[in-house]
Amino acid sequence: MSIPADRDDDRGQRERWTGERQFFMHRFEEATLALLRVMSGLMLMQHGAQKLFGELGGWRGEPGATAPLLSQSGVAGLLEIFVAPLLVVGLFTRPVAFLFSGMLAVAYFQVHAPDGFWPIVNRGELAALYCFLFFYISARGGGKYSVDAWRGRRHNVRNLRRI
Template sequence: MDQVFTKWQPIVLSLLRFMSGLLLMQHGTAKLLGFPSLPMFADLQVASLVGVAGIIELVGGGLLVVGLFTRAAAFITSGMTAVAYFLVHAPKTFMPIANGGELAALYCFVFFYLVFAGGGPISLDKVLFNRS
C-alpha cells in the first residue's frame, strides 16, 4: 500500500500547491477586484496594509496556481499569512481556535512546506526550468 501512496505523492503535491494557491488568490480577488463582493472590503485602499496583502494574495496565489517561481511565491505568502495572523488574530487571544486564525495559520504552514517541497511535477517550474 505504501507504494501506491509514494507513487502519487508528487501529483498530490502539485494538487496541494494548485488548490492552496487558488484559495489564496480568491482572498486577493475579493480585496482588489471585488469578486466575490464582500462588504468588509468595499472601501479598501490599495495602499493600505490590507491592500498590499491583497496584492500578495492575488499575485502570489496566481504564481502558486501555475507553479511558477513556486518557492519564492510560497516564501512570501507564508510570511504574509504569518503577519496576518499576528496582526489580526493573535491580539484577540493567542490560540487560533479562539481568535479565528486557523486559516491564516494553516496557510502559513502549507506555504512554508511548499518553500521546501517545490511545486511538484505539474508546474511551470518543471516545464520551464526542469525543477519541481
C-alpha cells in the same frame, strides 16, 4: 551500510530500517503536491478578489466593500491576485510560497493573535494553516508538475548538449 539508489531497493531498505510500509497513495505523491499547490493558490486568489474587487462577500464580510489599495490589506490583495497565479502554475514556487508564508504569519500576529493565544479562539486558524502550508511548499518546491520543473529539465538538456 548505505541505502541503494535503485527505487525498488530503496523501498525495501526503508521498510527494513523504519518499519514503514508503502501506502498506495505514494504513487500519487507528485500529483497530490500539484493539486495542493494549485488549489491553495486559487483559494488565495479568492481572498484577493474579496479585498480588491469586493467580490465573494466583500472585504471584511461587507458585500461590495474593498480594501484601500495602499493599505496592508490592499497590498496583500494585490499579491493574492497578481502573484498567486505564479504559485498555481508552479513558477518561482519556492520564493512565492515563502512570501505568502510570511505574509500570512504577519496577518496572524497582527489581526488574530491580539484576540487570544489559540487560533481556534482568535479565529486565525485559516491564516495559521495557510502560513504553514506555504512554508511547506516553499521547502518542497513546485514538484514534477510545475513550470519550475519544466524549466529545470529544459535547462539540464541545454547543458547536456554543450558537453
